[in-house]
Amino acid sequence: MYPRFVQMLLDDQFPNLPKDPSDELPLEHMDSETLKRLNTYRRVKPEDEPRYR
Structure with a gap:
């Protein structure tokens, strides 16, 4: 149910635990x-966008 939380606990308990690189999900920052x-x-109209980012 909480895989990231469990992974953090495991990382804390076993810092040298081997990990499979293909098992990680790559994340990318969103650009404009x-x-x-x-x-x-x-369907957000351009005039409804906030004036700041």
């Missing part, structure tokens, strides 16, 4: 193009 696509998907 991705945010524009999300706004289009949610």
